[in-house]
Amino acid sequence: MLSWLLLVTGILAKFANDKGESLELLELLQDYLDGDHAGTADDSADDGASEAKMSGLATDFVAAFTGVGSPIAAGELDGSPASLAAVDRILEDFFQQQQTLPEDLHLLAAAYVREVARAEYGGRFLRGEDPDLFVLVVGELECSTGVMAMGKVAKRARNGAEDSLEFFYAGIAPLLERGVSATLI
Secondary structure (H helix, E strand, O other): OHHHHHHHHOOHHHHOOOOOHHHHHHHHHHHHHOOOOOOOOOOEOOOOHHHHHHHHHHHHHHHHOOOOOOOOOOOOOOOOHHHHHHHHHHHHHHHHHOOOOOHHHHHHHHHHHHHHHHHHHOOEEEEOOOOOOEEEEEOOOOOOEEEOHHHHHHHHHHHHHHHOHHHHHHOHHHHHHHOOOEEEO
């Protein structure tokens, strides 16, 4: 599975049919990783454009795993909370192989996790700090719960099942039900 994933992530531009916006986010991520943190701390993301870009990245993640020879069954990445089990399996392969998660796959997987949460809970994106360039904030008005998926995706690939995305995601609802402001990392 890992070699297939590396092949897919190496051709991001082929299926990033969004006028280069996915690549702009990758460039922003690379600048951030290189130490350029200008304007990222708690700045509001731009007027809905970030939501569209994140949605596009999540769509790219799904497209990467729908081709012939994909290790994920067709329809498994349906945007539901249950589909996070498939993302966990993808990241588990990196853990088992002790391979570094490629930055583009990291960005796509985190976008997918955020979009699953946004589909269920709504919310908006804010610019964040290391390790999360974009934080999904849900439950505003009653509380503010930050969903920091980039850090969690990286930890899942590095630490294995102890950093399960399904467990991470299951932590959102109880916070919202109780009206507790928190940050899930």
